Amino acid sequence: MSRVALNYIYNENARTRRPIIINKEMGNKINPYLLKKDFPVFQDKVDGRELIYLDNAATTQKPYTVIEAVRKYSQQFHGNPHRGAHYLSVKATELYDQARQKVREFIKARSAKEIIFTRNTTEAINLVAYSYGMNFIDEGDEIVLSIAEHHSNILPWQQVARSRRARLKYMYLDEDGRLSKDEVKSKITERTKLVCLTHMSNVLGTIFPVREIIEYAHQKGALVLIDGAQGIPHVEVDVQELNADFYVFSGHKMLGPMGIGVLYAREELLEVMPPFLSGGDMIEYVSEDTASFAPLPEKFEAGTQNVEGAVGLAAAIDYLNSIGMDKIHQHEQDLTAYALERMQGISYLTLYGPTDLEERGGIISFNVAGIHPHDLASIVDLDGIALRAGHHCAQPLMKYLQLVASCRISFYLYNTKEDIDQLIDSLDRARSWFSNGTK
Amino acid sequence: MSRVALNYIYNENARTRRPIIINKEMGNKINPYLLKKDFPVFQDKVDGRELIYLDNAATTQKPYTVIEAVRKYSQQFHGNPHRGAHYLSVKATELYDQARQKVREFIKARSAKEIIFTRNTTEAINLVAYSYGMNFIDEGDEIVLSIAEHHSNILPWQQVARSRRARLKYMYLDEDGRLSKDEVKSKITERTKLVCLTHMSNVLGTIFPVREIIEYAHQKGALVLIDGAQGIPHVEVDVQELNADFYVFSGHKMLGPMGIGVLYAREELLEVMPPFLSGGDMIEYVSEDTASFAPLPEKFEAGTQNVEGAVGLAAAIDYLNSIGMDKIHQHEQDLTAYALERMQGISYLTLYGPTDLEERGGIISFNVAGIHPHDLASIVDLDGIALRAGHHCAQPLMKYLQLVASCRISFYLYNTKEDIDQLIDSLDRARSWFSNGTK
Amino acid sequence: MELSSIYTELIMEHSRSSRNRRLLEEKDREERGHNPNCGDDITLQIKFAGGKIDDLAFTGSGCAISQASTSIMIDLIKGKGKEEALELIDIFLRLIKGDGLTEEEEEKLGEAVVLKNISYMPARVKCAVLAWHTLKELIKS
Amino acid sequence: MELSSIYTELIMEHSRSSRNRRLLEEKDREERGHNPNCGDDITLQIKFAGGKIDDLAFTGSGCAISQASTSIMIDLIKGKGKEEALELIDIFLRLIKGDGLTEEEEEKLGEAVVLKNISYMPARVKCAVLAWHTLKELIKS
Numbered sequence A, B: 001m002s003r004v005a006l007n008y009i010y011n012e013n014a015r016t017r018r019p020i021i022i023n024k025e026m027g028n029k030i031n032p033y034l035l036k037k038d039f040p041v042f043q044d045k046v047d048g049r050e051l052i053y054l055d056n057a058a059t060t061q062k063p064y065t066v067i068e069a070v071r072k073y074s075q076q077f078h079g080n081p082h083r084g085a086h087y088l089s090v091k092a093t094e095l096y097d098q099a100r101q102k103v104r105e106f107i108k109a110r111s112a113k114e115i116i117f118t119r120n121t122t123e124a125i126n127l128v129a130y131s132y133g134m135n136f137i138d139e140g141d142e143i144v145l146s147i148a149e150h151h152s153n154i155l156p157w158q159q160v161a162r163s164r165r166a167r168l169k170y171m172y173l174d175e176d177g178r179l180s181k182d183e184v185k186s187k188i189t190e191r192t193k194l195v196c197l198t199h200m201s202n203v204l205g206t207i208f209p210v211r212e213i214i215e216y217a218h219q220k221g222a223l224v225l226i227d228g229a230q231g232i233p234h235v236e237v238d239v240q241e242l243n244a245d246f247y248v249f250s251g252h253k254m255l256g257p258m259g260i261g262v263l264y265a266r267e268e269l270l271e272v273m274p275p276f277l278s279g280g281d282m283i284e285y286v287s288e289d290t291a292s293f294a295p296l297p298e299k300f301e302a303g304t305q306n307v308e309g310a311v312g313l314a315a316a317i318d319y320l321n322s323i324g325m326d327k328i329h330q331h332e333q334d335l336t337a338y339a340l341e342r343m344q345g346i347s348y349l350t351l352y353g354p355t356d357l358e359e360r361g362g363i364i365s366f367n368v369a370g371i372h373p374h375d376l377a378s379i380v381d382l383d384g385i386a387l388r389a390g391h392h393c394a395q396p397l398m399k400y401l402q403l404v405a406s407c408r409i410s411f412y413l414y415n416t417k418e419d420i421d422q423l424i425d426s427l428d429r430a431r432s433w434f435s436n437g438t439k
Numbered sequence C, D: 001m002e003l004s005s006i007y008t009e010l011i012m013e014h015s016r017s018s019r020n021r022r023l024l025e026e027k028d029r030e031e032r033g034h035n036p037n038c039g040d041d042i043t044l045q046i047k048f049a050g051g052k053i054d055d056l057a058f059t060g061s062g063c064a065i066s067q068a069s070t071s072i073m074i075d076l077i078k079g080k081g082k083e084e085a086l087e088l089i090d091i092f093l094r095l096i097k098g099d100g101l102t103e104e105e106e107e108k109l110g111e112a113v114v115l116k117n118i119s120y121m122p123a124r125v126k127c128a129v130l131a132w133h134t135l136k137e138l139i140k141s
């Protein structure tokens, strides 16, 4: 139990709307009660109830600083970036470029040219599929996915495989929801052109050994795309150290606005890939019949970009940095340990995914005996608890697990042990009601 | 002069932050001085100067109501729409659906299924190019564009033409920047599969007779895509009456947020078109090797959508409706008449585009003798005037006009005659400085 | 809202009941209905006799609401003529859409009225209406 | 900022001057430089003699800032050795980047220091540096 006992720190700063910086001296833990004060959604009752938000894998809530950054941009600095000589256009360009730099630093990319803003993870993967996949993957090549991929990291590759007559191969999971070395080695071979793997399973919470798999794939001559939608928000990522070829993620899953996502790719790859979307500012010269393209990163950003989204994402990164990704990760691990410990003791619950904390993050899938997951989600919602039920956009994994649906909770920096306690109380009530009609 | 004399109405409501509704009884004109109060950017000095914003064709400023709608969504109602049973997810779904309905009503589409949210105009056109163009345009087919298209409505078609071995044909403009009937008839023929035309030229301000051209194209068996980036914000559009097959536009050019745009397409077309981006919520069933797709409109919206962008766009539409598109258009016509009248009298100016108000809207391109457009943009910026210089992402048109660059001013509901007067004063000063070193 | 006002005793009973969950020995037609976004599906089997719906039953799986709604529907519809059945389906769909029903209409729905509160749960509407849409297809096919 | 602090008299003069705008009768090499986002371009021609830049001139078109910067650059560079020219280019690029220069460095740039304020106009930086980048290519090629 000692590893899960949170050592809360009370901090006077918390009453202001500034991100809370926890001094090392005060212990190396964050205090989610204080962090919650930075998030307006937790200040008022939501639909008449205290909000217990356990759907962070779907999307996260936003701190004041992010909301304010977007508002301020929209009120004072809004212009169409690039090409304009006037103040607002220059200012928008500057803020957009700064946001790109901020992302670069956050993921430790070599150059800002390697940061392409997209709408979300899904679009980033589609960009790679259309621009890299449709042009560099050939008949007979193999694309290797894990069976735990989100639809967004499956469908584009189904399409590439179909169009290019390549082969899709899946790496299956062991009984604990892990990818075994043997499985990796038997699927990734000299024929593999691309490996597409999620950093963390959005269903099972498994954190895959991406660095090792990338290294192995590179030995075999394959490139690797890491779907970081559930990675970046929760663990420190250094794309150079990982040596990822492509790494993609969404702003809205890391405290940022919707409508902004990121494709990181190695510069050499982006250089040889043709543009995906075309039009607007991504050109140099256009004649009636042909065009030449702008250098990176503009080459991949067609039309007016979502500057306010990028500005909001930069503010989200500032907020995360002010807390520290290591502390955030530790906090989620503590919550996960506590939740697993409590939930494992409940006989009507079935839990899915690895039990070893070393191999997983703060996403827990489970089912309640005798209650359909969608009923359960509705019932706990009556107690103000937000969790997700369904296939989590991972139908192939669900089929592999022989499940139609599961309930899923997912943590972030503002969650508390109390959230978990309340969830379990609510599960208990649901369970009695469904078993014998009492609450 | 009588048609350009604005009949300003003073309205007490203006001091509150509500959209101003001008009663018919008070005259049929809007008062831009009052409207300006709805826009925070005009409340403070920008970079130490009063802002005179004449770059509306690039992007427009946002009223409080739009900024507030986005803020409120982000603070109180944010969730990942679709599939979630919990309150925030349901609320986000509801607001997203309402925004779609609002867009449908605004452009008078038959069904909300015909409204696909995209990032911007550029992405909407790319969607059509990839999904319709790459699948339904065949060798020998012709794609007819006007020479006045924005790069976003050229490059995707160059790519389709190249991949599908189709032919690109341009309709050229007459000396006044208009499309003649003869030109239309000589280019659109039985071989034409698709006509791509901007509603209003973003360089010359020409409003093309889109209804007539659509009718003619349909007679010849061709489909028509109207690039409404400069249409919807300025004139009332009824897509059914127009009978457009595709109509696309951007939120950020009509008072809305960045990162949200719209593709309208007739339901029958969307039904047969394959998905463009894939992943996330746009599916029904997914197996390891194949997938079936969700019905419209989800089929074309992959990944987590920009709900806050859609909510902001809905607020922008509310604002525009509260004024009335007819009044907005009339106001812009009044400003254009005034500007043309004043500018035509200045010998050092060369104006481009139609002189007849019936054929044009509030975008005016010009050059100042002896001053490079980019110098001019920098100089007027020193007076707080935002205008655009360059090729306006329409290089083929510029080449056709034998211009390297031009200056461009573009009006919206908050512009005043005074803005134009100040611009002209600033041009005069620039001109004297450049001619003889005095201001 | 209260747990007990949505998952009412009647709904819980029907969702657990196996009375209408069976295969018909003799059937005229069957129809499968499915909700792609939860993966649930049911199959309805029907037997007509003398212009009336003589027997009706279902198999398949889903949430408590879909299962209860199916069972309640079967109790209501069995023995009715085609036209009347279609009318009841229509009334029910309007109930769930949140349209106000007349007292007379509510009466016609009988027990099915307990599903009224589902109209306040947009995410679950699809569950309540699954069987009814499937039946409509079945009768019309 | 003031009009006169950017479009200074010296800049206006150079932008109008035709002294350095010509084709060399004898050239060793030439290099074209262009700014895609405005469409402007210039061509520099160079003639070396005894390890020095004996003659340098330009043709092409562009804004006042690019034309002035080109003309000022030619005045500064003509007669210099390759190494010194490259050093001056480097100092100038740092000036426009907004890096603080030492007094000594500013002195080396001579008239070119008038372009300093361009560092406050990000949209026009490309204009000020066009010729200098082109010359760098030309010398190094």
Ligand SMILES: Cc1ncc(COP(=O)(O)O)c(C=O)c1O
Residues within 6 Å of the ligand: A280, A302, A303, A304, A305, B057, B058, B120, B121, B122, B123, B150, B152, B153, B198, B200, B201, B202, B227, B229, B230, B250, B393
């Ligand atoms: C006519 C026209 N089409 C397309 C666009 C591109 O719009 P966006 O950059 O929002 O995609 C613009 C504006 O830049 C435009 O004026």
Ligand SMILES: Cc1ncc(COP(=O)(O)O)c(C=O)c1O
Residues within 6 Å of the ligand: A057, A058, A120, A121, A122, A123, A150, A152, A153, A198, A200, A201, A202, A227, A229, A230, A250, A393, B280, B302, B303, B304, B305
């Ligand atoms: C692992 C994973 N990949 C991809 C996605 C898709 O992200 P988005 O919807 O932001 O494109 C998600 C989240 O839904 C996810 O969890």
Ligand code: FES
Residues within 6 Å of the ligand: A374, A375, C035, C038, C039, C040, C062, C063, C064, C065, C066, C126, C127, C128, C130
């Ligand atoms: S959740 Fe599947 S029918 Fe209710």
Ligand code: FES
Residues within 6 Å of the ligand: B374, B375, D035, D038, D039, D040, D062, D063, D064, D065, D066, D126, D127, D130
């Ligand atoms: S605007 Fe073209 S070089 Fe200055």
